[in-house]
Amino acid sequence: MIKDILPMSIIAEGSRVPHKFDIAASRLRCLNYRKRILEVSQQVAALHIGGAFSALEMIDCIYHGLMNRDSNNGSSFDTFILSKGHAGIAQYVVLENLGILSRTDLDLYCKPNGILGCHPDFGVPGIEASTGSLAHGLGLSVGMAHADRLLKADRKIYLLMSDGELQEGSVWESMMMGANLGLKNLVAFLDHNGFQSSGRTRDNHPKFYPIREKVEAFGWECLEVNGHDTDAIYRAVLNRKGDSPFLLICNTVKGRGVSYMEDEPIWHFRSPNFEEYEQALKELEKKYNEK
Amino acid sequence: MRNRFADTVYQLGLEDQRVCVVVADISPAGSIVRFQREFPERFINCGVAEATMIGIAAGLAMRGLRPFCYSIATFSLYRPFEMVRVDLCYQNLPVTVVGMGAGVIYSNLGGTHHAMEDIAVASAIPNMTVLAPCDPEEMGLATRWCATESAGPVYMRLGKIGEANLTANAVAPFVPGKIRYLQRGSDVAILSYGITVAMAFEISHNLMAKGISVSVLSCHTIKPLDKEGILQILHSHKRVVVLEEHVPHGGLGSRVKEIAWDARADCQLQSFSLKDEFIVCYGSHEELLCAHGLTVKSVLEKLL
Numbered sequence: 001m002i003k004d005i006l007p008m009s010i011i012a013e014g015s016r017v018p019h020k021f022d023i024a025a026s027r028l029r030c031l032n033y034r035k036r037i038l039e040v041s042q043q044v045a046a047l048h049i050g051g052a053f054s055a056l057e058m059i060d061c062i063y064h065g066l067m068n069r070d071s072n073n074g075s076s077f078d079t080f081i082l083s084k085g086h087a088g089i090a091q092y093v094v095l096e097n098l099g100i101l102s103r104t105d106l107d108l109y110c111k112p113n114g115i116l117g118c119h120p121d122f123g124v125p126g127i128e129a130s131t132g133s134l135a136h137g138l139g140l141s142v143g144m145a146h147a148d149r150l151l152k153a154d155r156k157i158y159l160l161m162s163d164g165e166l167q168e169g170s171v172w173e174s175m176m177m178g179a180n181l182g183l184k185n186l187v188a189f190l191d192h193n194g195f196q197s198s199g200r201t202r203d204n205h206p207k208f209y210p211i212r213e214k215v216e217a218f219g220w221e222c223l224e225v226n227g228h229d230t231d232a233i234y235r236a237v238l239n240r241k242g243d244s245p246f247l248l249i250c251n252t253v254k255g256r257g258v259s260y261m262e263d264e265p266i267w268h269f270r271s272p273n274f275e276e277y278e279q280a281l282k283e284l285e286k287k288y289n290e291k
Numbered sequence: 292m293r294n295r296f297a298d299t300v301y302q303l304g305l306e307d308q309r310v311c312v313v314v315a316d317i318s319p320a321g322s323i324v325r326f327q328r329e330f331p332e333r334f335i336n337c338g339v340a341e342a343t344m345i346g347i348a349a350g351l352a353m354r355g356l357r358p359f360c361y362s363i364a365t366f367s368l369y370r371p372f373e374m375v376r377v378d379l380c381y382q383n384l385p386v387t388v389v390g391m392g393a394g395v396i397y398s399n400l401g402g403t404h405h406a407m408e409d410i411a412v413a414s415a416i417p418n419m420t421v422l423a424p425c426d427p428e429e430m431g432l433a434t435r436w437c438a439t440e441s442a443g444p445v446y447m448r449l450g451k452i453g454e455a456n457l458t459a460n461a462v463a464p465f466v467p468g469k470i471r472y473l474q475r476g477s478d479v480a481i482l483s484y485g486i487t488v489a490m491a492f493e494i495s496h497n498l499m500a501k502g503i504s505v506s507v508l509s510c511h512t513i514k515p516l517d518k519e520g521i522l523q524i525l526h527s528h529k530r531v532v533v534l535e536e537h538v539p540h541g542g543l544g545s546r547v548k549e550i551a552w553d554a555r556a557d558c559q560l561q562s563f564s565l566k567d568e569f570i571v572c573y574g575s576h577e578e579l580l581c582a583h584g585l586t587v588k589s590v591l592e593k594l595l
Contacts, residue, residue: 122382129353130382133373139346140353140378147354150332170374173340177347181335 021065026230029064030056031288033093034257036106038272038280040089044110045271046118050261052090054193054252055160057228059087059094062158062189065234069098078155079144081129083137084162084191085119091127092116100126135168137161138188142174145183145245159188164196167208172218178245179219186245187237191227193254199265211249220245227252257284292450292486293391295427297322299434300359304330310438311351311358313337315344315366317391323361341371348386349378357385357438363397364390364406368413368446379444380418386444387437388413393423393448394485394536395565398579402569406448411541413446414514421514422467423448425488426457429511432465440467450486457488458509468512470520476504479594480528482521484510484543487536493587494534498594516546525556532594533562536585540567563590 033056041047059082063069067078082091092109095101101116101124108114115124119132129140141159148155165171178186192211194201201208215222221241225232227250240246254268255261258280272280301322303310311333312326319327327334333356337344341362348358360367367390368375379386390409397404413421422437422445424430430449437445458465463472470482479498481491488509495505506528510516525531531551533544544562551560565583572582580586 130377133377136346136374136378139343139374140350142343143347143350143352144354145350146335146347147351147356150356151354153354170340170342170346173337173343174346177335177337177340177343 021061021230021234023231026057026060026064027288029060029097030230031284033060033090033097034284035281036093036096037089038277040093040106040109041271042274042277043107046110047089047271048086048118048269049089049271050195050254050264050267051084051162051191051193052087053256053258053261054227054254055084055087055090055191056094056256057230057252058160058189058191058233058250059090061230061233062160063094063098065230066156066158066187066237068156078158079128079141080158080160081131081137081141082120082160083131084134084160084165085131086162087160087191088116088118088120088132091120095126098126134162134165135170138171138174138178141186141188142178142181142183145178145186146181148185149183156185156187159186161188161190162196163190163192163194163201163211166190166211167205175215175218175220183245184242187240188245188247189233190247190249191252192249193252195254195263195265195268197265197268200263215247215249220247222247222249224249224251226250228256257287259283292424292427292430292454293452294321295430296389296434296449297326299431300438301326303435303438304333307357307438308333309355309357311335311348311356313344313348313351313358313360315339315341315362317362341366342374345371345374345386345388346378349374349382349384352384352386353382359387359389359437361389362391363404364393364409364448365404367391368406368409372412375444375446376416380416383418383443385441387434387441388444388446389449390446391449392451394487395579395583396451396486396576398576399573401573402571405569407536407565408538408541409446409448410513410535410537410543414541418443419514420445420512421448422446422512423485424511425473425483425485425509426454428456428458429465429509433467433511436467448485454486455489457492461509465511468515468517470517470524471509471511472506473509474505474507476506478504478528479530479532480506480508480524481532481534482508482510482524482543482547483534484513485536487534490587490590491534494532494590494594497587497591501595510543513543513546516543516550518550521547521550522554522556525551525554525558525560528558530559530561532590533560534590535562535564536580537564538567539564561593563593
């Protein structure tokens with residue numbers, strides 16, 4: 001579907017960065033990712049649509065703006081780890097767009113003869129770690145980033161975590177270690193949509209805040225941006241000081257782009273029915289054309 | 292055994308740049324200090340943070356390195372259990388988790404430091420290999436295998452310090468995945484692993500003094516267990532004794548009984564283990580084993 005809509009130049013971007021990050025193209029891709037996820041939601045009712053929609057701009061910016069990708073075999077040179085594995089479908093549609101996963105792979109999403117489950121699995125094309133259980137990604141990333149430095153590999157690790165994930169103690173253990181080891185090649189993103197399964201984090205867990213001060217106290221460089229503004233994300237990462245590991249707090253909206261999903265906890269895991277699906281498509285198109 | 296482990300890891304570190312050591316605030320002693328000093332970039336001390344120790348080791352292994360995680364068994368296996376299961380076992384990465392002082396070796400440190408069910412816990416996870424070498428010599432060979440040949444995660448149960456050499460006169464070599472005859476007899480076979488093999492030898496001496504012919508075996512690879520080897524033992528001895536410093540369920544005793552049942556073995560089969568209890572006894576290792584009923588004397592009473 002995406003391949004039918006997008007011009008070839010956007011579909012098969014295999015060139016190595018730094019390249020110019022085309023914001024307009026990113027915006028169109030993000031519309032199409034959302035439409036594709038909605039399409040998949042009509043095949044099988046097993047995806048975390050709210051947390052996928054909040055993360056798409058970050059994932060697009062990482063793959064298309066920031067990562068060095070090896071154009072020869074379609075696999076990545078830099079590493080991306082989706083620590084919030086429940087947004088797996090968001091990574092899958094980006095990988096499909098890049099040609100690393102096929103349309104058939106997505107057609108068989110969560111089906112017994114397919115390779116893609118709700119959560120990413122190590123060994124699937126484009127997937128570099130098994131996630132789904134929260135708070136594993138940062139430890140793995142610290143190990144990889146340290147190994148890359150040891151092996152003198154010019155490579156970066158991009159990591160995307162959920163905000164709820166930061167409630168796990170192991171994240172803070174690994175954060176300390178990332179700073180202790182001085183891992184400048186580690187760039188993390190926080191999908192701060194403010195909601196977790198049990199509801200709004202600010203209500204249920206007020207002392208979770210402030211985040212930025214905590215992260216900085218653990219020796220990381222930390223900035224905060226609008227997580228749906230790919231240009232802001234891209235510039236924040238490129239302009240970081242880079243003397244330590246970096247975390248970008250991306251303020252996002254869970255279910256972004258569909259009115260009835262936004263900030264509604266039920267859309268953490270629900271799939272739309274057909275009427276809701278149609279409405280969502282219309283809203284997304286309308287919003288895209290407004291701007 | 293701990294010193295031999297450190298010596299071996301240091302030697303491996305010299306030979307192979309992929310070998311790394313990831314620890315969680317373990318007091319640096321012996322050759323581990325040498326490893327740390329000479330290969331600082333391959334030695335990571337995570338502080339008191341075992342979940343991260345396992346996560347970092349997994350990340351290193353994903354880049355082709357061969358990490359050893361090293362701490363007291365309760366902390367290297369139990370505390371970060373879900374990281375061991377997901378990061379190491381689900382992803383099937385060649386990381387060795389070393390559990391030092393397993394069983395009830397740390398007697399007077401109390402129940403928080405006793406790993407009485409580590410073999411059951413580690414063996415329950417798919418892809419995991421479980422090793423428990425019986426003496427420093429076997430430990431050295433097992434460690435080398437972990438660093439150079441193992442293709443997936445390993446949990447290795449380690450004693451502490453000062454264990455005697457039990458394999459100098461072994462009648463068979465160390466082969467990963469195979470039970471190892473240390474002494475060959477025909478009446479009774481004693482199957483054991485780890486430091487408990489020393490107790491097996493003591494029991495054997497007592498039985499031999501009464502004219503009984505005894506085989507003593509080191510079952511250093513508890514998972515995957517050498518089923519063929521166990522069957523051969525069950526068929527060739529009148530009596531088979533399993534001896535382990537572990538709770539009664541989920542260890543070697545349970546496994547041997549499963550195999551014996553499936554094979555309709557007609558030998559006598561007795562297993563001796565720790566009790567399924569947290570026993571508070573702040574004495575020596577031997578005194579705590581005595582409280583569990585696991586002593587040479589109590590085993591002999593039931594055998595003779």
